[in-house]
Amino acid sequence: MKKDADITPTENLTSLFLYANEPDALTVQKMEFLANESPWRICLVFWHRVNSLLSIQATMGLPSENVTCISGKVGLSWIAKVFYRLAIMVRFVVQSVKLRPAVIHACTLDMLLVGFVVRALRPGTKLIFDLQDTSDGMLHPLMLWIQRFLFRRCSVIFVTSKRFHTHFLREFRLVNEGKVPVIYVPNTPLSERFSAFNRRVPDTEIVIGCFGTFRSPNALEALIQTAGILRAKRVNASVLFAGTGISRPLVERAARANPHIRYSGSYDYQRDIKNLYERIDLVYAVYDSSHNKGIALACRLAEAVVCGLPVIVNSDTYMGEIVQELGIGFYVGQDIVGDLTAIVEKFSADPSLRSKVTAACEKARSQFLFDTYKPRIREAYDNLFSNKH
Structure with a gap:
């Protein structure tokens, strides 16, 4: 070079x-x-x-x-x-x-x-x-x-x-x-990026993944806080972060302070992205409110659909409309912590939700490739x- x-x-x-x-x-x-x-x-x-x-x-x-x-x-x-x-x-x-x-x-x-x-x-x-x-x-x-x-x-x-x-x-x-x-x-993503994808086998732990650029400190704090609340309610929830961004120090501090918050560092997209998604059950694509986030489509949305994993987004956004229309995940309102806690509790208690979302993702897959x-x-x-x- x-x-x-x-x-x-x-x-x-x-x-x-x-x-x-x-x-x-x-x-x-x-x-x-x-x-x-x-x-x-x-x-x-x-x-x-x-x-x-x-x-x-x-x-x-x-x-x-x-x-x-x-x-x-x-x-x-x-x-x-x-x-x-x-x-x-x-x-x-x-x-x-x-x-x-x-x-x-x-x-x-x-x-x-x-x-x-x-x-x-x-x-x-x-x-x-x-x-x-x-x-x-x-x-x-x-x-x-x-x-x-x-x-x-x-x-x-x-x-x-x-x-x-x-x-x-x-x-x-x-x-x-x-x-x-x-x-x-x-x-x-390219279809070959997630070829032979091995979806995580459900067990007693619910792993929420947040991958990419960390730019929304309030939304990240809400995810970290929710994981703590869920564990206090005896729901075995954990968070896996991977990536970087201006809010990376926040993620690093949370990972050091909480064993159920894991940060795997930055990553090489082509080499690592499939393996990261194979380690989680839910995809977190919630952002702080802004004009851009209200009309944008995040990479995590497409990656979640291609992997057949439920994605969690803001309700009052374009992504929220798509998730609701296609049935490919869940959405939170202004009370992110309360709504997210309820979503994960329901997801943990009802195994059929996973299969319903996976089927919906398969139907919509081509438009996200x-x-x-x-x-x-x-x-x-x-x-x-x-x-x-």
Whole structure:
């Protein structure tokens, strides 16, 4: 892997992915699909944030000469952080121009800005944006203006939730409907990732799993508190955490203080994710309330369905609607601790609930597999240089 080194340029169907962190496993999955099952040469420039709590490792199956890592610091003061980020973005621009890509595939908003600068320097470069998350900051009037300016210059926008289209892009008039294709490709795993999956054999213990990025301290505290209440009521409940994130210290403290709270550390998605899900009975996908979490679809939702495991989500969210409609899990209201305690007690006492949810998951499985959405991605790329875009 090169670090800010000269790259031999080529213009032959090169798509350059830009990621302002370690690329997440499902973005890696998309890159590998295009690299292996399309004529596109896929390259990646990403920002390795030294000592960051935000990165979950994902093994990348791209040739090392196609991957460039830009190392950078974290933990700076906010003023220093602004100037440092600008310097990092300049390095992204320089590396991108060297590669001379036909397409810039930006995975974060700041990387879309980099792509816009590259397109200004190299007219004709196509822009693709992966809208993987929203945030409250993105709803500020100035940020909405910036996004409207950038999104309307994209050739394609991929969204990981249908509500990102209807309740964000369309609601705030950020794209020209009919001119910029908005394509739904949710956060879903490959079927082979969970092949020969061995679901945990039920016993006297109920293991609740919470895997991925830890960002919702109140929801995490509620899970930890619930496990203690259940054990006090003689329900043999435990929690298995795996992953990292800004709330990782909270998880680590809970694991040190409570033998029924286990933290297995960060993990490599491709290598470890199946084994993690084979160790649990319930999937916890409850988050602190925000605009994003109200309309997003978490990776845990799809992973739970593919594994045939019940998922627990917030009731007043898009995920809550899906869980209720498909019967693939349970949902909690404002009283997370009370509702979660009741759910686990009922699940422990009624073995038929497990089989009912597993059957519902099997019916819905195809819509939660990445394999289903491969043709959409390929078609979007095939159409980039046609008259359709």
